[in-house]
Structure formats: structure tokens, C-alpha cells
Amino acid sequence: MNARDKILGRIARTACAESGEEIAAYLAQHPRGPLPPPPENLLAHFAERALKLSSDILETSERAEVPAMLARYLQQNSLPMRGVCWPSLTNLPWRQAGLDMQPRPANGHDLVGVTGTFCAIAETGTLLLLGGEQTPATTSLLPETHVAIVDPTRIVATMEDAWDLLRREFKQPPRSVNFISGPSRTADIEQTVTLGAHGPYRVLLILAPA
Amino acid sequence: MQNNSADFKRQVTIKLADVRLQEALSHLQTRFVEGRSAVIGEIHDLQKTRNAAAEIRDRVLNDLEHWLLYFEQQATKRGAIVHWAETGADVNRIVAEIAVGHGVRSAVKSKSMVSEECGLNEALERAGVEVMETDLGEYILQIAHEAPSHIVAPVVHKNKEEISDLFAKTHRLPRKTGIAELCREAREILRPAFLNADMGISGANFLIAETGSTLIVTNEGNGRLVTTLPRVHVAITGIEKVVPTLEDASTLLRLLPRSATGQSITNYVSVLTGTKDKNDHEGPEHFHIILLDNGRSRLLGGEMQDMLRCIRCGACMNHCPVYQNIGGHAYGWVYPGPMGSILTPLLGGMENAPDLPNASTLCGACAVVCPVKIPLPDLLRKLREKQMQLGMKSRQETLLLRAWAWLALHPGIYGMTTGIAVRLMRLLGGEKKLLHSLPGARGWSGGRDFPAPQGMTFRELYRQGKRL
Numbered sequence: 218m219n220a221r222d223k224i225l226g227r228i229a230r231t232a233c234a235e236s237g238e239e240i241a242a243y244l245a246q247h248p249r250g251p252l253p254p255p256p257e258n259l260l261a262h263f264a265e266r267a268l269k270l271s272s273d274i275l276e277t278s279e280r281a282e283v284p285a286m287l288a289r290y291l292q293q294n295s296l297p298m299r300g301v302c303w304p305s306l307t308n309l310p311w312r313q314a315g316l317d318m319q320p321r322p323a324n325g326h327d328l329v330g331v332t333g334t335f336c337a338i339a340e341t342g343t344l345l346l347l348g349g350e351q352t353p354a355t356t357s358l359l360p361e362t363h364v365a366i367v368d369p370t371r372i373v374a375t376m377e378d379a380w381d382l383l384r385r386e387f388k389q390p391p392r393s394v395n396f397i398s399g400p401s402r403t404a405d406i407e408q409t410v411t412l413g414a415h416g417p418y419r420v421l422l423i424l425a426p427a
Numbered sequence: 428m429q430n431n432s433a434d435f436k437r438q439v440t441i442k443l444a445d446v447r448l449q450e451a452l453s454h455l456q457t458r459f460v461e462g463r464s465a466v467i468g469e470i471h472d473l474q475k476t477r478n479a480a481a482e483i484r485d486r487v488l489n490d491l492e493h494w495l496l497y498f499e500q501q502a503t504k505r506g507a508i509v510h511w512a513e514t515g516a517d518v519n520r521i522v523a524e525i526a527v528g529h530g531v532r533s534a535v536k537s538k539s540m541v542s543e544e545c546g547l548n549e550a551l552e553r554a555g556v557e558v559m560e561t562d563l564g565e566y567i568l569q570i571a572h573e574a575p576s577h578i579v580a581p582v583v584h585k586n587k588e589e590i591s592d593l594f595a596k597t598h599r600l601p602r603k604t605g606i607a608e609l610c611r612e613a614r615e616i617l618r619p620a621f622l623n624a625d626m627g628i629s630g631a632n633f634l635i636a637e638t639g640s641t642l643i644v645t646n647e648g649n650g651r652l653v654t655t656l657p658r659v660h661v662a663i664t665g666i667e668k669v670v671p672t673l674e675d676a677s678t679l680l681r682l683l684p685r686s687a688t689g690q691s692i693t694n695y696v697s698v699l700t701g702t703k704d705k706n707d708h709e710g711p712e713h714f715h716i717i718l719l720d721n722g723r724s725r726l727l728g729g730e731m732q733d734m735l736r737c738i739r740c741g742a743c744m745n746h747c748p749v750y751q752n753i754g755g756h757a758y759g760w761v762y763p764g765p766m767g768s769i770l771t772p773l774l775g776g777m778e779n780a781p782d783l784p785n786a787s788t789l790c791g792a793c794a795v796v797c798p799v800k801i802p803l804p805d806l807l808r809k810l811r812e813k814q815m816q817l818g819m820k821s822r823q824e825t826l827l828l829r830a831w832a833w834l835a836l837h838p839g840i841y842g843m844t845t846g847i848a849v850r851l852m853r854l855l856g857g858e859k860k861l862l863h864s865l866p867g868a869r870g871w872s873g874g875r876d877f878p879a880p881q882g883m884t885f886r887e888l889y890r891q892g893k894r895l
Binding site for chain 2 (some may be wrong): 219220221223224225227228229230231233234235237243244247248249250251252254255261266269270283313321322324325338341343348349350354355358359375376389390391392393394395396397399400401402403404405406407408409411413414415416417427
């Protein structure tokens with residue numbers, strides 16, 4: 218008998234509480250647990266929570282303004298004017314804003330990475346990013362500065378709302394689904410929070426309609 | 428990891444006298460205890476949410492065979508390979524086989540307490556694979572050749588100066604003194620390891636049956652790097668970690684980081700499903716999930732099953748007056764504090780951890796803060812009863828308990844005996860009203876005086892009709 222059969226054999230001796238149908242029904246319904254009360258203003262709540270996570274936020278009503286806005290931010294913070302962006306974002310006027318944004322996955326040397334956002338979660342000020350050919354996960358991970366463009370109409374109240382959106386738009390979750398909540402951090406040394414561990418040191422959110 | 432729990436009493440004495448450890452432990456209390464209390468109130472209805480969380484865990488534990496099989500089926504559909512391991516040694520063998528099979532020479536690892544149960548790093552190094560821990564705390568421990576002393580903050584027992592010295596010695600770089608500089612140095616040392624590793628090893632906070640995914644919560648980003656860059660990913664976790672749906676994981680996620688570190692959410696929550704698509708530029712080509720039993724299945728259906736609800740937040744140890752004073756190493760194995768005092772004897776054998784079920788004042792703080800409502804003091808008490816049945820208590824303790832039990836069944840004699848004892852203690856207490864030693868409990872009075880009883884006994888007051 219192999220380990221699988223032995224382990225399952227021991228487990229099988231304990232009682233079964235639910236029938237196969239009940240379990241299938243539970244999975245089909247995927248009921249929600251107790252939820253936080255819905256915020257009055259999704260955008261305001263999201264922004265408040267994101268700021269608490271040490272993310273920076275800029276806002277524009279014109280998507281074409283994003284590169285110029287980013288250029289100013291990078292200049293003000295003495296950050297390089299080049300980096301990588303998601304291949305899905307090549308249509309933005311990066312060059313006109315004086316930025317060199319390469320549409321490829323990030324390597325260990327890229328200092329700025331620009332991504333879109335699948336949706337954002339107001340409850341905690343979190344971004345939800347899906348990995349894929351046009352949306353590599355390394356862009357939000359390897360560079361020291363992560364810039365995420367967030368469509369304000371895609372801010373949902375809770376994690377559960379985000380899962381529903383994912384189920385509506387995809388048959389199954391892509392390989393990597395990442396919640397990102399501010400710059401990477403560690404408190405391993407003397408329980409003192411330090412921003413910038415193995416991931417980005419700073420996260421800039423640019424709220425711009427799609 | 429070798430189990431040294433039997434050495435508990437000796438270790439306690441050493442740890443209590445360790446000034447640096449005592450200073451380090453004070454950080455834990457301020458950051459984690461106050462941190463939790465600052466954000467736990469954000470949860471709209473905490474008790475309802477804790478009940479829901481316990482229910483989710485019970486649902487799975489009551490039908491674990493079904494949920495594991497469903498998870499295995501979904502994960503396999505997406506290209507993952509699910510392995511089953513009876514013991515830690517089996518995990519080590521499976522990981523070594525995977526490494527050899529894929530021609531792996533170097534591996535990067537994010538934090539996994541289950542891999543600590545197995546002693547995986549040593550085993551892989553014996554198999555010729557170079558392993559690097561990448562969680563900052565675990566990395567520090569790896570280069571210091573030490574074991575974690577906390578399941579969330581593994582290096583809580585070390586202060587900044589010790590880490591500065593260690594880095595200067597190991598990295599051969601100028602000694603840094605600021606915490607941010609130390610973190611930067613570790614980042615720069617570890618970055619090439621991430622980029623060049625053939626294999627990434629992670630744990631899994633939850634296995635999601637619905638989608639066949641592993642879910643990991645991290646702050647540093649190393650968990651994401653380990654599961655994104657290398658061409659092979661191995662996730663190791665316990666068989667009890669399944670949750671049914673993404674919604675269930677969300678309920679637990681509202682509680683886990685708040686209970687653990689006082690964060691509303693960790694920096695990263697990664698839901699990883701299957702291998703990379705053929706068009707993807709990144710992600711592992713091979714994804715192996717190892718499910719470890721190591722004594723867990725024996726707890727199902729028994730009076731200790733509730734322990735398997737545990738989501739490893741560490742709140743019970745942060746709030747435990749015993750842990751707060753001795754730290755994690757004294758407990759002798761992977762899991763310290765109240766949850767460790769229960770898990771260590773259950774997974775590693777009662778006889779190997781005789782003191783742990785008794786290393787609690789039963790104050791109940793752990794049960795109050797446990798996000799999945801594990802009745803930790805009740806389980807500790809059950810283990811003590813089991814010790815009694817197994818004849819593990821000393822002759823002296825057994826005799827004392829028997830005598831007390833007999834007295835308790837004879838109220839008249841009980842009142843008389845305690846009345847005499849109280850008067851005798853008052854007499855011996857003298858002017859200072861303190862007893863320097865107690866016969867039969869010299870261990871206790873060795874470090875402190877016992878205040879002599881004052882005034883009338885409860886029975887005397889009760890007879891006089893007085894109410895307190």
C-alpha cells in the first residue's frame with residue numbers, strides 16, 4: 218500500500234458529515250461568510266486604505282495623461298525615467314512623456330515596472346493582478362518601484378466581489394492571482410517594520426479610467 | 428527537526444536568565460499583542476467571523492478524505508503533481524527525487540513550518556542540492572545555524588546587534604547598524620539566488636479545493652519570487668490545510684494577518700494554480716504539491732481534532748504568559764506556545780514532551796484570541812489527564828493529587844485540614860507574612876516567596892453569612 222492509500226485509509230475511518238451531493242452543492246454555491254458593511258464611497262474607501270498601506274496615489278480623468286503624470290512622479294522622487302511595462306500597455310504615449318518603457322517581463326535590473334490591475338478591493342486597499350502572457354507577474358515584483366494603473370470603475374467592495382468578477386470573466390483562475398497591498402515589507406528584525414524587502418520599495422497607484 | 432522537548436525544564440531556567448532574550452521578547456509583546464488589538468476591531472462582527480472560520484475548518488476536517496480527493500483532482504487537472512507523505516523523512520525523499528529528476532542544483536525556499544518538521548534543508552544538502560532560505564528571518568537563522576523560535580517571527584530571539592555581527596562575518600561586508608541597511612544587504616545578497624535557482628520551495632497557508640490552488644500569504648515578496656522564477660516549484664503543506672472555496676479562504680484571510688502581525692492584510696496573497704501556460708514568459712514548468720500527514724490523520728475523529736483547525740497565526744503564543752517569558756526555543760521542537768504544547772506531544776509522542784502540556788497557567792488568553800476558536804486550555808487539560816492515565820506523572824504528584832481527591836470527597840475533613848494548614852502557614856509566615864519554602868513544592872518556592880494566608884478562611888466567612 219502506498220502513502221496515499223494509507224493516509225486516506227486512516228482518514229476514511231472517521232465519520233463523513235456530508236453527502237457527495239451536499240458537498241457538490243456547497244462548491245456550486247460557494248456561500249460567503251460574514252462581510253464588512255459596504256462602504257458609502259468605494260473609491261474614497263479604497264484610497265484611504267491604500268494610503269494606510271504606504272502606497273502613493275495619483276488621479277487623472279484621462280488615461281492618455283498617465284505617462285506624463287508618471288514622468289513627473291519619477292522626476293520628483295529622483296527615480297529613473299525608464300523601466301518595463303506590461304505588453305498590454307504599449308498603446309500609452311510613454312515616449313512623448315520622455316519615458317522609455319519596454320514592453321517585456323522584468324529582469325533583476327529593471328527599476329520601474331508599470332502594470333494594469335484586474336480589479337481593486339476597497340476593503341483593504343488591495344490590488345488584484347492576474348499573471349499572463351500580456352500581464353507578467355515579475356513586473357510588479359522585481360523592480361524597486363511598482364506603478365499600477367487602476368480603473369476606478371473596477372474597484373469592488375470585498376474579496377468576495379473580486380472572486381465573482383474573476384469567475385464572470387474567466388473560466389478558471391490563471392496560474393498566478395496576486396493580491397498586492399502596498400510595498401513589500403519585513404518586520405523580522407526586532408519587529409520593526411521596514412519597507413522594501415524582496416519586492417518593491419514603493420507602490421504608486423494611478424487612478425485612470427480605461 | 429530533532430525533538431528536544433524533553434529538556435524543557437532545564438531550558439526554561441536558561442531562557443529566564445538570558446537577558447538579551449528577555450529584551451527581545453519584549454518587542455514581541457508590544458508589536459504583536461498591541462498590533463492585533465489595534466486592527467482586530469476592524470472586523471465588523473468578530474465573533475460571527477470567528478464562528479464562521481471555525482465552521483469552515485470543521486467542515487473540511489469532518490470530511491477530510493472527500494476534500495483532499497477533490498483538491499487533488501482539481502490540482503492535477505491544472506498540471507500539478509500531488510504527492511502524499513506519511514512522515515517528514517518521506518517529504519525529504521520526495522523532494523530529493525524531484526530535484527534529481529529535474530536536474531536541480533540550487534533551490535530557494537520561502538518560509539514553511541512544515542518543512543521544519545521534516546528537517547528538509549539538511550536532507551537536500553545531503554542530496555547535493557544547495558538550499559537558500561529567503562524569508563529574512565529564516566535566512567538569518569540559516570546562516571546562524573539556529574532553529575526558528577516563533578512560527579511567524581522566526582528570529583524574534585535575536586537583536587539587531589547580533590544580526591549586524593552575523594551579516595558582517597558571513598557576507599564579509601562593512602558592518603551595517605541600521606535595520607533598513609541590513610534588509611537592503613540581505614535583499615542584494617539574495618537577489619541573484621532567486622534569479623539563478625532551479626527550484627523554488629514554499630509552504631501553503633491554504634489549499635483551495637474548488638480550484639486546486641495553493642494560497643500563500645507573505646510580506647517580503649520572497650514567496651512570490653520563489654513560486655514565479657524557478658522552473659520547478661514544490662509546495663509542502665499538511666493534509667489539514669484544505670479549505671473548500673475562495674470565499675472560505677477570504678473569511679480566514681480576514682482573521683489570519685490581523686491575528687498574526689496586526690496587519691489588515693499581508694502585502695501579498697498569492698493564489699497559485701497549476702503550471703505555466705505555453706505562452707507565459709514566467710512561472711514554473713513543473714509544480715509539485717506534497718501533502719504531509721506526520722501524525723495529523725490520527726487526530727481526526729478524536730477528542731483532539733479541534734487542534735487541526737489551526738491556521739498558524741501565532742496569536743496564542745504572542746498572548747501566552749509562559750511563551751512571553753521563555754521564548755520559543757525552550758519548547759524544543761517546531762511549534763512553541765500553547766499550540767505547540769499541544770501539537771508537539773500529539774505529533775511527536777507524549778513521552779517525548781512530558782512537560783509541555785503542563786507549561787501553561789490555563790489563564791485562557793490563547794483561547795480568547797484564537798481566530799478559529801480552538802479550545803486550547805481544554806485540550807491542554809485533556810493531555811494532562813492522558814498523562815495521568817499513562818502513568819507519566821511523578822510518584823509525588825500522583826500521591827498529592829490522590830490525597831487532594833480524597834479530601835475533596837470528604838468536605839468535613841477537607842475543612843478541618845485546610846483550616847489547620849492555613850493557621851500553620853500564618854504562624855510560619857511570621858512578621859513578614861511570607862513563606863520562604865513550601866514542603867513538597869520547593870521548585871516553586873525556590874524562586875519566590877509564598878504569601879502567608881491572611882484573615883479568615885472562605886468557610887469561616889461563609890458560616891458568618893458574610894459575602895465578599
